[in-house]
Each structure stands twice: as C-alpha cells, then as structure tokens.
Amino acid sequence: MDFRFTEDQITLRDSVREYLEGTHTPELLRKLDEHGNRDPQVWNGLVEMGLAGLLVPEDQGGLGMGLVEAALIAVELGRADVSEPIVDTAFVAAPWLAAKGQTDRLGDIAAGELKVALAHDVNPWIADLDQAGAVLSNGALADVASSPVVMDSVDPLRRLSARGALGGNDPLLLDLAALMSAAQLIGAADRMLALSVDYAQQREQFGQPIGSFQAVKHHAASVAVKVEFAKPVLWRAAYALQNGHARAPIHISHAKLAATDAAIFAAETAIQIHGAMGYTYEVDLHFWMKRAWALAGAWGDRTFHLKRIDDAVIGGGIDLGPDRTFASEMIHA
Amino acid sequence: MDLNYTPEQIAFRAEVRAWMEANVPKTPLKTLEGREGYDQHVEWERTLASGNWGMVTWPEAYGGRNLDLIRWLIFEEEYYRAKAPLRANQNGIFLLGPTIMEYGTDEQKARFLTPMAKGEIMWAQAWSEPNAGSDMAAIRSRAVRDGDHYVISGQKTWSSRAAFADWCFGLFRTDQDSKRHKGLSFILLPLNSPGVTVRPIRQLHGETGFAEIFFDEVRVPVENRIAGEGEGWNVAMATAGFERGLMLRSPARFQATAKRLVELYRQHAATASPAAREAVTQAWADAEAYALNTYMVASTIQAGGHIGAEASLNKIFWSELDRAMHRVSMSLLGAAAELRTNADGSLNEWLEGYIFSLSGPIYAGSNEIQRNIIAERLLGLPR
Numbered sequence: 001m002d003f004r005f006t007e008d009q010i011t012l013r014d015s016v017r018e019y020l021e022g023t024h025t026p027e028l029l030r031k032l033d034e035h036g037n038r039d040p041q042v043w044n045g046l047v048e049m050g051l052a053g054l055l056v057p058e059d060q061g062g063l064g065m066g067l068v069e070a071a072l073i074a075v076e077l078g079r080a081d082v083s084e085p086i087v088d089t090a091f092v093a094a095p096w097l098a099a100k101g102q103t104d105r106l107g108d109i110a111a112g113e114l115k116v117a118l119a120h121d122v123n124p125w126i127a128d129l130d131q132a133g134a135v136l137s138n139g140a141l142a143d144v145a146s147s148p149v150v151m152d153s154v155d156p157l158r159r160l161s162a163r164g165a166l167g168g169n170d171p172l173l174l175d176l177a178a179l180m181s182a183a184q185l186i187g188a189a190d191r192m193l194a195l196s197v198d199y200a201q202q203r204e205q206f207g208q209p210i211g212s213f214q215a216v217k218h219h220a221a222s223v224a225v226k227v228e229f230a231k232p233v234l235w236r237a238a239y240a241l242q243n244g245h246a247r248a249p250i251h252i253s254h255a256k257l258a259a260t261d262a263a264i265f266a267a268e269t270a271i272q273i274h275g276a277m278g279y280t281y282e283v284d285l286h287f288w289m290k291r292a293w294a295l296a297g298a299w300g301d302r303t304f305h306l307k308r309i310d311d312a313v314i315g316g317g318i319d320l321g322p323d324r325t326f327a328s329e330m331i332h333a
Numbered sequence: 334m335d336l337n338y339t340p341e342q343i344a345f346r347a348e349v350r351a352w353m354e355a356n357v358p359k360t361p362l363k364t365l366e367g368r369e370g371y372d373q374h375v376e377w378e379r380t381l382a383s384g385n386w387g388m389v390t391w392p393e394a395y396g397g398r399n400l401d402l403i404r405w406l407i408f409e410e411e412y413y414r415a416k417a418p419l420r421a422n423q424n425g426i427f428l429l430g431p432t433i434m435e436y437g438t439d440e441q442k443a444r445f446l447t448p449m450a451k452g453e454i455m456w457a458q459a460w461s462e463p464n465a466g467s468d469m470a471a472i473r474s475r476a477v478r479d480g481d482h483y484v485i486s487g488q489k490t491w492s493s494r495a496a497f498a499d500w501c502f503g504l505f506r507t508d509q510d511s512k513r514h515k516g517l518s519f520i521l522l523p524l525n526s527p528g529v530t531v532r533p534i535r536q537l538h539g540e541t542g543f544a545e546i547f548f549d550e551v552r553v554p555v556e557n558r559i560a561g562e563g564e565g566w567n568v569a570m571a572t573a574g575f576e577r578g579l580m581l582r583s584p585a586r587f588q589a590t591a592k593r594l595v596e597l598y599r600q601h602a603a604t605a606s607p608a609a610r611e612a613v614t615q616a617w618a619d620a621e622a623y624a625l626n627t628y629m630v631a632s633t634i635q636a637g638g639h640i641g642a643e644a645s646l647n648k649i650f651w652s653e654l655d656r657a658m659h660r661v662s663m664s665l666l667g668a669a670a671e672l673r674t675n676a677d678g679s680l681n682e683w684l685e686g687y688i689f690s691l692s693g694p695i696y697a698g699s700n701e702i703q704r705n706i707i708a709e710r711l712l713g714l715p716r
Contacts, residue, residue: 001342001403002335003625003632009334068334197712212715214701217708224707225649232625233618239336254618310614313595314602320592320617322410322585323346325624326336 020080053110078187119166138168230258253305353415366542374421378452396450409583459503517565584624652693659687
C-alpha cells in the first residue's frame, strides 16, 4: 500500500505543466476565441510532448503509460484550458481501442495523425467531430460524415456537432471519458482558485488587498478544501479502472461528482471574489468557468453519477464500512 | 502507486480483527462524558493495554508496537468495524504522547509514556482560558519560578474530561514580562495537586464532559516542563498539529458512521425524502474521500514527507462531514430524533452524535482559524 505518485510521474506532470504555462497562455485563449478556436501549432506541440501516444503501447509507437499518468496530465490540460481533442483522442479513444483489441489505428493516434471524436448516448453532442479523422460510435471507429451540424456551446472554445444517429451506450467509453472529464474539472478548479487568489492579492479596497479580509480568505479556503479532497478520489478512480477493479465505475462516478462539485463551487466563488470584473468577458476567468459548466454536464452530469453511486451504496451493491476502502474485486473474474 | 495491501498487512488486519472480536464489550458503554461511563472507558483502555493495543504507533520501549501509519489505519479500521469504545485516553495517546516523544527528555519519556500506554494515568488538556480561546497567545495563567518549582496561578477552561482525569498538560506564562507567543512554557501537573480546583461544566448534552481548572499557587517541579522555558508555543503548535492532522480523527470513525447511516436510511426508506437519500449517499462518498486523502497523507509521511498547514484542510473536512452525517440522521429519525433513549433503553446514539458533532468545528482550533491558516499559509493571501 503506497498511495503516492512515482518520481517519474511527478516529473512528467511537471514538464507538461511547465510547457503549457509557457505556451498555452490566457493570451492564446483569447486569440483562439477570435480566430476559429483551433490552432494546428497547439496540437503539434502536444504531439511533440508525446501526449498523443501516452497510452498507446510502445510496440505501436506510443509511450505505454497508464490511466494514472493520463489523469495526472488531463488535470494539467484542464488547468491550461486546452481545447484540442487530445484528451478524447489519446486518453479515451486510445485506451478504449487498446482494451477492445482494435489496434490498427493506434499508431496513427500516437503519431498525432488521427483525431478521434467520441459519440455516446449520454451526450446530445459530439465534440470536435468536424476536425476528426474518425468517430468512435457503437463500439467501432467510423468515418466522419462530410458536414456535421454545428451546435453552439457556452464555452467559446468548444466545437460541438449534433450527434445525429451516432452514439451507443458503451460502458467503458463512458467510464474513460467521465474519468478524464473529472480530471480536467479538477485542473480547471485549481486554476480558478489560483486566479481568485491572484486577484485578491492585487485588488485593493479600503486601502488594502481584498485578500486580507477574512470574508474573502474564507471563500478561498473553502474552495481549497473542496478541491483537495476531490483529488485522491480521482487518483483512486484512475488506478481502479487501470487495474480492472469491479468498483471502478463507482469510483469514477465518485470522481466525476466530487470534481464537478469542486469546479462549480470554485467557479461560483471565483466570480464572487472577482466582483464585477468576474462578470465580464475581459478577465480570463470566464474561459475556465465555462469549461467547468460544460464538463460538469458532459459524460454524465451530477445526477447521473450520483445515481450510480446511490444504486451501489444504498441499493446494497457494494460492501460498506471502514475496512472496505480498497476492496478490489476484479471485473473480469 | 500501489493500492493493495501486502500479505503482511492483510495478516495484521486479521490479527486485529480476531482480538477485537474477542475483547470489545458486547454491550455499549455508558457515555464517556459522564463519571460512570468514563470509568468504564478507562477499564477498556486497560483491556487494550493488556493486549498491547493501546498505542500501536508508539515505540515498543514505551508499550507500543512501533507500527507504521498504514498499519495504524488498518488498526483503526478494525477498531471501528468492531464498534470498539471511544478512547478515554485520546489526549494522552494522540496529543501529549507524540509531543513528549518529540520534545521530552529520556527521563520524561520513561516517566510519562509507559503509564500512559498502560492506561494508568488519564490526561486532560489545559489550553484555553476565558480570554484565550482562538487567540491562544493571549494566555495569562502564570508559572512563576521559585527554585526548582513553578508556582502556577490562573484559570483554564474547556478542558475535556478534566473532571475525571488524573493529570493535565498545557501552556503557562513563565516570563511575566513577555507578550503573546513568547515566554510560554509547556507544563504537566497532577490534577490532585494542592491548590487545583476543578469545576465541572455541564455541556449541551447535560453531562460534565468538560471543566474549568483553577490554579491557586500550585507548586509544580521544574522537571515537569517539556522542552525549554519559553519554548512552549512551538511545542503546543506541534501538539495542535497532531490534533487536527492525522491522528485525532481517523477516517474509519466516519466510514463507520456512514455505514450506520446507510443502514438507518434503509430502515426509514419508506418515509425518507429524496434530499435525505442524496445526503446519505454524499456522506458515504465524503467519508470515502477522507479515507483516501488520509492514505495519501500517510503514504507521504511514511516516505519522509510531512504535513503542515494542510492539516487544516483535514480538520475542516472531517468536522463538517461529521455534522452533515448526523444532521441527516436527525431528519431520518423524524419525531423519534428527540428521544434520548431508544425503545430498548439504549442511548440514542444519533442524537448524542449530532450534539457532539456540533463541537467538531469548534475544538482543536475553530474552523474559522483553520480557514485563516489555509488562506494565509497554503494560498498565500496577506495576513
């Protein structure tokens, strides 16, 4: 029993964080917002970092890592508000294809040459379908129809299309995508707290930074509690799915629930701390706030995941109690 | 990351489980907050000590088992799984014990730790004063040096179970010209010393679980001071860190409550509201999150890391979780919630638990203070 990341995992995370801090700035977000939302340079940079092949086995051109590493990186992508379909392609489609033995396009994914969009009945939309080389729908990769119907997201950097006849109800696809949405929500929550703290340090009223007032401090501290206690839930969920634990879907729902609640709370508190500035399009906060709103509903909203937990906990599907924290019955026994 | 127990850890769990099943009292003890129940709980401390289960993380030399933190968590899980009684000696085990191990002399360790581990001496805290609560640096109780003794005068309050305990430990001002954090010393003394008066205070539930302590020129040998004269504040901060950090409230306690809460919900499912159902599910999820976080912290500490201000995150989380869980139990019980005893004459533990849970956000440093600590030390907001 050792609930820590390895030094290699920390190094990987830090290098991705550093790269995104340097390249994927709020200035870039504003530029993307004005000029079509996607920039091949951003995608190419992520591919050069090795992220497209993170979960692709080494003999197929990838790095052969697991969902714990992917979750760590997805937090960083959320922290930077990355909008390229790297998570959907590399952290959801790739492990799904590998798990199902559909390996023929994994090399293309690892090389950054194939973007995969994800279709599932749980969402009325498909993200980044218009730029995808393939769509994962009904248990297989399919070609993308020529001109998908565009839908308008509150998040200015999301590109959504109507799902149409695509979709299906694949449980592993849902679990992978919900897990990675949770990770991005955690990253967004962390960033919104950091933005709030920065603002509270700079903004002065009554002759002092507003962050010196207890009312503001306590807002920020409450967010920190919520976010910090969502993180271990996320890590355990990633570990459980990676290792085929029977409870993994429950843990993933728990992670999505905790991450959603943390991110929405962080967003509402952040706008309060920013005051009227937070209600403008001019400060950076809105990008993360809107991403949080979008991901809160994506891949099963709060009610959906609460119900999955509820069915297991109150319905009696799992053993409860202090000795059951790391119960790890296998799915594929 | 390896979230599997080793075969040795699994065998250890089985060992604890077997002992608990054989030794945990079959009928619940009376409340720890009253004299009769307190004595029953002291008896239980001695039973634990007889099995060498009193202070499992302590070195073997002082009656412990020298267990690492993961095994401590396993021990706690089995402890609460077996519905074992609350710890009458928690002030000693979790607060004073670690403090003496870190700051005490070899002689003090020998003198105080072994009787503590055997359950022979029960400890009370003596921190707060009428005008020094959240602002603990405002302490005024004096310890004036007189040869190889201190002469202590003043008043302490909110001292949990001081009406029943044998000794107390706390902070006293040894430098009478000092202000605030400076000039305080950490001193231990018997509560039956001449000049000590303990006045029990009735708590919300009606029992005298805490007390005021009056000191009227109480003579205490200098060797009862832990660490140097005037270094008491730093010692006390370390002690407070143990309290709100890892040891005081193990996750097993809340996971056990969450499990009972689910069972309570099932009994009342026909009349419960959807909101109550959601709160029960949330309670289970949050207790689980607290356990996971604790395993992460324990793993980090075990690998040589440490926690500082992060302990404040913990304290807020468990105290608000405990209150939320008991709040929903009250709503599930409906009109029966107000009854002190159940139909079979046993204590309504949900009501007792709810009342007790209201103290959680206050003791061990109020949650307002914890939020200040988080904002200033973790987030970097200005003081």
